[in-house]
Amino acid sequence: MAAAAAAWLSFADASGAALAAAGGSAATARLPGDLAGAVDGITAHGLAPLVPAQLLSAAVAALRARVARLQAALGPVAAALEAAAAGEGGEDEEDGEQGAAALPEELEDALAEALREACEGVEAATQLLSLLCERVLCSQPTLSAADRAALLAAGPRFRRDAAAALVDAQPGGHSWAALLYRYYWLKLRQLSEAAAAAEGEDEAMAEDGEPGSSSLPHPGWGARLRDVAAYLRALGLEAVSEEAFAAVVCRHLREHLEERTHRAFDERILGPALRYSASTPLAFLRLVLPQGTDGAAALAAWRARLSYYVYEAVGGLRIADMFDIVVDWPDSLPAVEDIRDCLQNTSLHRRFVAAFRKSLTDRLLRPGAATADIIAQYVSTIKALAACDPSGAILGAVSGPIRAYLRGRRDTIRCIVTSLTADEEDAAAQSLLAELDNTEAAAEDYDSDFEGGEADALALKEAERWEPDPVDADPSRASSAAAAGDVISRLVGIYGSKELFINEYRSMLADRLLSKGDYECDRELRTLELLKVRFGEGNLHNAEVMLKDLADSKRINANVKSVPNTATPLRRRRHLVDINALQATIVSHLFWPQLPAEEFNLPSEVSAMLSTYAAKYRSLKAPRKLQWRPWLGTVSLDLAIGDQMLEFNVSPFHASVLMHFQSRPEWPAAELAERMGVAPDALRRKIVFWINQGVLSESRVAGQQLVYRRNEQLQTGPAVAQEQEGMELEGGAADKHAEMAAYEPFIMGMLTNFDALPLDRVHNMLKMFASDPPYDKSLEQLGAYMGRLVADEKLSLEGGTYRKR
Amino acid sequence: MNNMAGTRPAASPGKAGVPDASRPLDTGAVTKRLQQELMSLMAGGGDGVSAFPAGDSLFDWVGTISGAEGTAYEGCTFRLSLKFTSEYPFKPPTVRFETACFHPNVDTYGNICLDILKDKWSAAYSVKTILQSIQSLLADPNVDSPLNVHAAKLWGVNDAEYRALVQKTYNQPRAS
Numbered sequence: 001m002a003a004a005a006a007a008w009l010s011f012a013d014a015s016g017a018a019l020a021a022a023g024g025s026a027a028t029a030r031l032p033g034d035l036a037g038a039v040d041g042i043t044a045h046g047l048a049p050l051v052p053a054q055l056l057s058a059a060v061a062a063l064r065a066r067v068a069r070l071q072a073a074l075g076p077v078a079a080a081l082e083a084a085a086a087g088e089g090g091e092d093e094e095d096g097e098q099g100a101a102a103l104p105e106e107l108e109d110a111l112a113e114a115l116r117e118a119c120e121g122v123e124a125a126t127q128l129l130s131l132l133c134e135r136v137l138c139s140q141p142t143l144s145a146a147d148r149a150a151l152l153a154a155g156p157r158f159r160r161d162a163a164a165a166l167v168d169a170q171p172g173g174h175s176w177a178a179l180l181y182r183y184y185w186l187k188l189r190q191l192s193e194a195a196a197a198a199e200g201e202d203e204a205m206a207e208d209g210e211p212g213s214s215s216l217p218h219p220g221w222g223a224r225l226r227d228v229a230a231y232l233r234a235l236g237l238e239a240v241s242e243e244a245f246a247a248v249v250c251r252h253l254r255e256h257l258e259e260r261t262h263r264a265f266d267e268r269i270l271g272p273a274l275r276y277s278a279s280t281p282l283a284f285l286r287l288v289l290p291q292g293t294d295g296a297a298a299l300a301a302w303r304a305r306l307s308y309y310v311y312e313a314v315g316g317l318r319i320a321d322m323f324d325i326v327v328d329w330p331d332s333l334p335a336v337e338d339i340r341d342c343l344q345n346t347s348l349h350r351r352f353v354a355a356f357r358k359s360l361t362d363r364l365l366r367p368g369a370a371t372a373d374i375i376a377q378y379v380s381t382i383k384a385l386a387a388c389d390p391s392g393a394i395l396g397a398v399s400g401p402i403r404a405y406l407r408g409r410r411d412t413i414r415c416i417v418t419s420l421t422a423d424e425e426d427a428a429a430q431s432l433l434a435e436l437d438n439t440e441a442a443a444e445d446y447d448s449d450f451e452g453g454e455a456d457a458l459a460l461k462e463a464e465r466w467e468p469d470p471v472d473a474d475p476s477r478a479s480s481a482a483a484a485g486d487v488i489s490r491l492v493g494i495y496g497s498k499e500l501f502i503n504e505y506r507s508m509l510a511d512r513l514l515s516k517g518d519y520e521c522d523r524e525l526r527t528l529e530l531l532k533v534r535f536g537e538g539n540l541h542n543a544e545v546m547l548k549d550l551a552d553s554k555r556i557n558a559n560v561k562s563v564p565n566t567a568t569p570l571r572r573r574r575h576l577v578d579i580n581a582l583q584a585t586i587v588s589h590l591f592w593p594q595l596p597a598e599e600f601n602l603p604s605e606v607s608a609m610l611s612t613y614a615a616k617y618r619s620l621k622a623p624r625k626l627q628w629r630p631w632l633g634t635v636s637l638d639l640a641i642g643d644q645m646l647e648f649n650v651s652p653f654h655a656s657v658l659m660h661f662q663s664r665p666e667w668p669a670a671e672l673a674e675r676m677g678v679a680p681d682a683l684r685r686k687i688v689f690w691i692n693q694g695v696l697s698e699s700r701v702a703g704q705q706l707v708y709r710r711n712e713q714l715q716t717g718p719a720v721a722q723e724q725e726g727m728e729l730e731g732g733a734a735d736k737h738a739e740m741a742a743y744e745p746f747i748m749g750m751l752t753n754f755d756a757l758p759l760d761r762v763h764n765m766l767k768m769f770a771s772d773p774p775y776d777k778s779l780e781q782l783g784a785y786m787g788r789l790v791a792d793e794k795l796s797l798e799g800g801t802y803r804k805r
Numbered sequence: 806m807n808n809m810a811g812t813r814p815a816a817s818p819g820k821a822g823v824p825d826a827s828r829p830l831d832t833g834a835v836t837k838r839l840q841q842e843l844m845s846l847m848a849g850g851g852d853g854v855s856a857f858p859a860g861d862s863l864f865d866w867v868g869t870i871s872g873a874e875g876t877a878y879e880g881c882t883f884r885l886s887l888k889f890t891s892e893y894p895f896k897p898p899t900v901r902f903e904t905a906c907f908h909p910n911v912d913t914y915g916n917i918c919l920d921i922l923k924d925k926w927s928a929a930y931s932v933k934t935i936l937q938s939i940q941s942l943l944a945d946p947n948v949d950s951p952l953n954v955h956a957a958k959l960w961g962v963n964d965a966e967y968r969a970l971v972q973k974t975y976n977q978p979r980a981s
Contacts, residue, residue: 765857765858
């Protein structure tokens with residue numbers, strides 16, 4: 001027994017010393033003689049089953065000492081790296097171009113050396129362990145299966161324990177992750193700076209995307225990095241190392257991109273970014289990844305990962321700027337193309353939609369934004385999204401809020417129509433008009449009278465263009481419908497029907513035509529022709545008649561003026577006056593929208609001209625007669641005030657007011673209002689124009705009434721606010737009530753025959769029985785109108801039911 | 806019941822529109838005609854008569870007649886019901902007073918004895934002419950064939966009592 005104990009002790013001492021010393025010298029291929037003897041000694045005493053535990057504990061004890069040495073050796077390295085990182089973090093904000101704080105070469109060597117030593121130590125200890133166990137197995141073949149397995153597993157088990165111990169180690173008081181992250185970061189920065197410097201010298205190199213060894217900072221630089229990475233792998237620190245360099249590479253790419261983007265939308269950043277990711281970061285990875293076939297596979301995986309990362313990062317950057325990109329459209333086409341490619345390669349759609357919608361709601365759909373601007377942005381959005389997402393699914397998702405918002409604005413249609421019919425100087429209008437010209441898509445929508453074969457061919461073409469919706473498209477929305485529309489049909493589609501649009505177009509057209517001094521309407525004709533292609537001829541028949549009226553007016557006007565006075569009925573001849581200053585626009589009122597009514601008395605000179613004109617017209621076109629609408633149209637005035645000549649284009653009312661001052665220098669307001677046949681406050685609203693122009697002045701002497709006076713010299717006084725806006729609103733409300741007035745007999749008829757009716761009953765009965773004009777108003781509109789009838793004391797409202805008074 | 810030439814509307818039409826019995830029913834045309842009558846009634850305005858479809862159907866109307874000035878019925882507003890058939894305008898509508906009316910040619914149930922609603926009907930008559938006829942009937946009853954004998958006896962004999970009974974009947978709530 002004593003002999004056995006002695007043999008065991010000598011074995012333990014010898015193996016412990018050998019393990020502690022392992023790695024100091026070159027690893028041995030065979031056991032030293034004394035160790036072999038000690039092994040034989042214990043096996044002879046049947047102590048073999050105890051060997052693995054003893055050996056492992058001895059090896060781990062030796063390892064602990066080694067790790068402590070490694071930690072001590074890495075201390076300065078970690079400190080230097082930390083200092084470098086801190087210095088960089090502090091200075092980066094101010095000066096990103098400063099060279100990376102260099103790691104002294106001897107420290108890097110120390111790092112490599114310490115790692116190498118640890119690596120060799122572990123390697124040698126493992127080998128020694130395996131040899132010892134082998135020897136035990138050889139000398140005692142009668143061991144149980146479990147003991148044999150334990151002996152065989154001792155080597156690999158030690159390797160695992162060693163790796164675990166190393167991972168837990170805290171070199172220089174820092175975790176491996178931090179240390180390696182800083183190390184790799186430093187190395188990558190050095191590499192990218194060297195690459196940037198080399199790129200400056202040699203442009204072609206960047207084109208290759210494969211920087212040669214010449215771009216490495218200096219010879220031996222790459223070798224050291226490669227060694228460090230290899231030792232780390234050998235030490236079982238591969239996971240930590242990979243995590244560190246992955247983080248480094250991603251950060252590097254991100255910073256690179258952020259540095260380059262700078263909100264410049266007029267050039268693509270995706271291509272250069274992809275090229276860049278394939279150059280410097282990949283070169284770096286080539287060094288840190290293992291060589292050989294494993295490395296090649298890992299490198300290929302990394303290449304794909306990097307390009308995906310670039311797609312995602314570029315997409316993220318562009319998406320954040322999407323609103324401004326749309327604002328800059330079409331100059332921002334490169335940025336939109338970036339987004340398109342990013343969306344194709346990533347699944348950023350949802351994020352894109354959410355971000356863009358949010359920026360639209362935050363920045364565009366606000367009460368402060370002008371409707372025209374919103375429409376312009378919407379048009380740009382449509383075009384930009386058409387370029388980056390041909391399926392239209394994103395547009396469908398994004399345009400919802402804009403459309404809903406525009407529907408809520410009263411002047412939307414007016415703005416759209418204005419931009420369609422506006423003057424040529426307006427660039428924005430030009431683009432819309434150009435869209436109108438682009439009738440390729442439009443014809444499909446509205447003129448469906450294709451011959452059978454043609455329709456088939458068209459369907460075939462359509463089918464060929466089909467692409468599946470992106471997976472995250474809203475399935476409730478038909479994508480084909482979304483894709484089919486072009487800009488105009490989308491704008492028109494805001495309201496869901498083209499009728500509203502056409503009606504608004506008609507009233508705008510009427511305004512424009514009536515305010516024309518000449519009869520030239522080439523541009524309107526052109527617009528009309530384009531609209532006809534889009535909406536069909538029948539829908540725009542009225543507008544066509546209106547334009548024809550203008551053309552006819554031109555001709556009739558010339559004819560009327562050439563009618564000699566003698567040709568007109570005799571009894572009127574003595575009233576005939578010169579009508580050369582008068583140009584009439586003769587409208588077929590059935591085809592025109594309802595024209596605003598605004599009664600006032602024309603000065604007698606003007607009414608004489610009108611009646612002369614009418615008489616001559618009658619002699620020419622009997623039995624037709626003219627019914628004048630003197631409040632429409634414009635008057636060109638040459639005004640002489642003092643020694644100044646002024647030219648004005650004003651409404652007939654304004655001109656008539658001024659004419660009265662030809663005969664008298666001043667008018668009391670009430671008297672002038674009576675002469676004009678309007679209310680004094682209505683007169684004042686209009687006369688403010690002349691006061692602001694300095695042509696007239698108003699004065700009120702205490703206790704006396706308001707007097708308007710002709711200025712003998714042009715005066716520039718404080719401007720008086722013109723209540724244009726209020727006037728228009730009032731006019732709009734009056735128009736609405738005028739429309740509703742068509743139903744007043746029905747309402748009165750109902751209430752004559754039924755004592756009392758609630759609002760909804762009136763609404764329903766109107767819907768059912770009013771056919772000319774068909775009742776198309778909302779309950780709210782009817783309620784407002786009934787309220788007005790109540791206010792006018794035609795009806796009374798008691799307990800929710802209306803009665804006739 | 807009997808002829809009442811005095812109550813005819815001024816523009817008496819010929820008999821051209823008498824129905825052809827074999828003519829198939831066409832409610833679409835009837836609806837259209839009633840719709841047009843409604844339109845013209847609404848557009849033409851009052852003259853003391855008015856009518857409007859009572860509810861969901863165009864075949865069921867409510868009419869209103871105000872008593873002509875200078876008659877015993879002045880100040881009274883009478884509500885009537887007009888029921889059209891799908892043979893309108895070739896058959897007259899059924900017209901009844903819904904407001905109680907003391908009148909020689911109106912019975913206590915509101916039935917009216919008026920020739921143009923019976924054998925003198927013509928397709929050229931309209932809701933408006935019917936109501937105008939009834940309005941003039943109020944002012945000018947036919948006492949020779951009364952439905953209300955009491956009224957017929959008082960008419961032209963005791964004006965004061967006649968007026969009082971008109972008002973009394975007008976103001977009493979309708980029994981049925």
